[in-house]
Amino acid sequence: MPEKTMTMKVKLWxxxxxxxxxxxxxxxxxxxxxxxxxxxxxxxxxxxxxxEKSHYNLYAYVDKTAYKATFNKILxxxxxxxxxxxxxxxxxxxxxxxxNVGHNEVDFPAPSYIxxxxxxxxxxxxxxxxxxxxxxxxxxxxxxxxxxxxxxxxSIDNTPIKQLQxxxxxxxxxxxxxxxxxxxxxxxFPRYYWSVFGExxxxxxxxxxxxxxxxxxxxxxxxxxxYETTRTDVVLNEDRSYxxxxxxxxxxxxxxxxxxxxxxxxxKAFIDSAxxxxxxxxxxxxxxxxxxxxxxxxxxxxYLIAYFADKPFKWYxxxxxxxxxxxxxxxxxxxxxxxxxxxxxAILNHQNGEIFDxxxxxxxxxxxxxxxxGKVYVLVNRHTYSMAAVSAALIQDYGFAxxxxxxxxxxxxxxxxxxxxxxxETGVIVKVPKGYIIRPNGDTQLRGVVPDHKVRDHxxxxxxxxxxxxxxxxxxxxxxxx
Numbered sequence: 006m007p008e009k010t011m012t013m014k015v016k017l018w019x020x021x022x023x024x025x026x027x028x029x030x031x032x033x034x035x036x037x038x039x040x041x042x043x044x045x046x047x048x049x050x051x052x053x054x055x056x057e058k059s060h061y062n063l064y065a066y067v068d069k070t071a072y073k074a075t076f077n078k079i080l081x082x083x084x085x086x087x088x089x090x091x092x093x094x095x096x097x098x099x100x101x102x103x104x105n106v107g108h109n110e111v112d113f114p115a116p117s118y119i120x121x122x123x124x125x126x127x128x129x130x131x132x133x134x135x136x137x138x139x140x141x142x143x144x145x146x147x148x149x150x151x152x153x154x155x156x157x158x159x160s161i162d163n164t165p166i167k168q169l170q171x172x173x174x175x176x177x178x179x180x181x182x183x184x185x186x187x188x189x190x191x192x193x194f195p196r197y198y199w200s201v202f203g204e205x206x207x208x209x210x211x212x213x214x215x216x217x218x219x220x221x222x223x224x225x226x227x228x229x230x231x232y233e234t235t236r237t238d239v240v241l242n243e244d245r246s247y248x249x250x251x252x253x254x255x256x257x258x259x260x261x262x263x264x265x266x267x268x269x270x271x272x273k274a275f276i277d278s279a280x281x282x283x284x285x286x287x288x289x290x291x292x293x294x295x296x297x298x299x300x301x302x303x304x305x306x307x308y309l310i311a312y313f314a315d316k317p318f319k320w321y322x323x324x325x326x327x328x329x330x331x332x333x334x335x336x337x338x339x340x341x342x343x344x345x346x347x348x349x350x351a352i353l354n355h356q357n358g359e360i361f362d363x364x365x366x367x368x369x370x371x372x373x374x375x376x377x378x379g380k381v382y383v384l385v386n387r388h389t390y391s392m393a394a395v396s397a398a399l400i401q402d403y404g405f406a407x408x409x410x411x412x413x414x415x416x417x418x419x420x421x422x423x424x425x426x427x428x429x430e431t432g433v434i435v436k437v438p439k440g441y442i443i444r445p446n447g448d449t450q451l452r453g454v455v456p457d458h459k460v461r462d463h464x465x466x467x468x469x470x471x472x473x474x475x476x477x478x479x480x481x482x483x484x485x486x487x
Contacts, residue, residue, distance in 0.1 A: 007381060037120050044430035045093045049080055052428055052435055056109065058358065059437050061420050066105040066180065066451075068382060075103050083127040091117035096144045096202065097433050098176040098232055107415060108423045108438040110178035113192045121410050122233065126204055128195040129227035132159060132236070134464035135186040140166045142212070143464050146195075146232055147224045147475065155465045156212040159219065161198075162317040163209065167367065175200050180451055182418055187414030190464070191240045195232060240388050242297040247279040253480060254283045257294040258309050260361050261392050262301030272305050280312045280377060289356045289379035290480055296384050296462070296471065300391025307368040310396060313377045313405055314370040320392075320399045323443040324422075326363050328355045332439055351366040371477075381406035383455060389413045391421065395442065402446040409479065410471045413453035413461050417444040 023320050053076055064072060081097055094114040101111045130382065131152065132144035140158045158166050170186065176197070179185040189197055204226070211221045263272055284292060289315065291399035303320050310318065328351075336352050342471050345353070348363065370376055382454050383406045385397050390413075398417030400406045422440030443449055460474045 019428055024183040025339055036124070037117060039087040040090070040093055040431055041069070041087060042085055042101055045083050045088050045096065046080060048093070048428040048430045048433070049083070049096060049100060051150055052097060055331055055426060056101070056435070059327070059331050059439060060104070060109060061325070061327045061360070061438055061441050063109070065420060067103060072103050072259045076242045086459065087116070090114070091200070093431050093434050095176060097428070097435065100177055101435065102178045104178070105180055106420050106438060107184060108169065108419065108421050108436065110436050111433060113196060114271045116129060118196060118200070118229070121199070122229040126199070126229045127203070127209060128196070128229045129198045130224055130227045130231050130232070131158070131210070133194040135170070135190055136463070138167070139244060141465050146227050146235065149222055149224045151220070152210070152212070152224065153214065153220050156214055159213055161208055169198070172196050176201060179414070184414040191388065197227070215370065240297055240298050245275055247282070249282065249286060249288065252288055252290065253287045253476070254291045256291065256296065260299045260301050261305035261396070262299070269304060273308050276309050276312065280375065283377055284375070291377055291379060291381045292472070292475060293381060293406065294384045295389050295393045295397055296386040297388045298390060300393045300395035303392060306392055306396040308407065310400060311368055311371045312375065313381045314403065315405065316403065317367045318399060318403050319367050319445065320395050322445050322447045322479065324363055324365070325360055326352065326422065327439055328352050328357060329439070330357050333357070335424060335426070335447045349364050383408050383411055384471050384475065385410040385456055387411055387414045389454070390415045394454050395444070398444040401454065401457070402444060407456040407458065408454065408456035409475050410456045412455050412461055415453060416451060417454050418442065418449050
């Protein structure tokens with residue numbers, strides 16, 4: 006079984022799909038599930054116990070004593086009566102996020118949000134881009150004509166935006182504050198503002214205009230359903246595309262995963278077709294776009310990279326796994342009646358809690374006649390996730406291409422190889438990394454993939470700064486010399 010790292014596929018369109026097929030009852034009735042405090046406490050205890058047993062290294066970035074102290078405070082904060090699914094999920098999110106590991110997480114409380122949306126709930130009407138420690142209006146969903154795109158948001162209801170971010174961060178699992186803000190952009194500020202602070206009818210928003218004036222506006226909340234059906238800034242790219250223009254080939258492979266039937270075969274067929282055309286047209290320059298890529302499975306990414314690799318490669322210098330009873334149970338369930346491959350056998354044959362090395366076959370380049378031998382540029386940004394970030398690091402470490410863009414939020418040396426389990430009382434899903442990956446060059450620093458050419462990726466306008474820089478500053482000067 007080829008290895009999988011965590012796929013940051015946040016299927017946010019699922020919200021709209023579910024609402025579309027279910028009749029809306031926009032009444033005051035709240036259908037949110039409720040649980041006894043004892044059930045939530047039991048799930049918290051179970052969650053912590055299983056994370057200790059199944060996480061590769063739960064205390065990699067946090068002292069064990071400090072972790073337990075924070076956990077006990079959260080446990081003691083559980084109300085004595087019933088607790089909603091939303092509030093329970095937020096408790097689980099906080100417990101997972103203590104570890105400061107991006108792949109040790111509980112996702113945004115989508116079921117509660119869907120219920121809230123169906124009941125006619127409202128959300129904050131501005132989408133925010135979080136850049137250089139500041140927040141800017143990136144999308145407008147308000148009928149207030151005074152608010153403008155690109156304005157810096159200073160505060161909401163007299164709370165500075167930085168304080169709001171700090172209050173939301175404990176619900177987001179990530180190695181660094183930079184990555185927490187990236188995840189907040191991914192899930193969207195309006196959703197997380199509702200999740201953490203609850204519903205508001207209106208907001209007093211203080212902004213700094215682009216000419217430096219400070220103004221305060223009162224803006225009304227908008228129905229969450231309107232927000233979901235009109236928003237156009239979904240971060241993750243689900244599409245594949247290939248273009249050829251002025252001798253330059255542009256290839257966006259889309260995510261390195263697919264839920265479609267024969268999805269891997271279709272991905273490989275697309276890559277084959279693209280490179281057949283690239284080579285037939287004798288292109289000397291290729292742009293591979295890994296921005297806004299959710300990551301996925303190395304079987305996809307390795308196949309792509311093999312077309313422009315000039316030597317055998319692998320996506321790690323070290324890959325280690327920790328097995329556990331929970332992981333063994335899941336492995337048995339996912340391979341019933343099937344002949345176990347080496348990967349599954351290794352998980353089952355080692356003792357619970359044991360850490361061991363595992364190796365995958367080295368990936369060979371494509372045959373000489375298929376390989377692309379021109380100049381390659383790979384585009385990345387803060388929303389290049391998981392296996393896409395790992396692939397970018399691979400490409401950089403082996404010298405297969407030059408990277409252009411901004412530092413990734415996700416890190417290429419990471420605790421990953423994620424698997425998930427449900428909590429027995431509430432059914433909330435907890436995701437845990439069972440493995441540890443060190444990037445090909447052996448660098449274990451806690452940082453994202455840093456491009457060879459750093460270009461800021463503004464989310465405030467329709468300009469594509471990274472692609473334009475690649476075409477105008479890197480490719481065109483080279484072409485003009487020939």
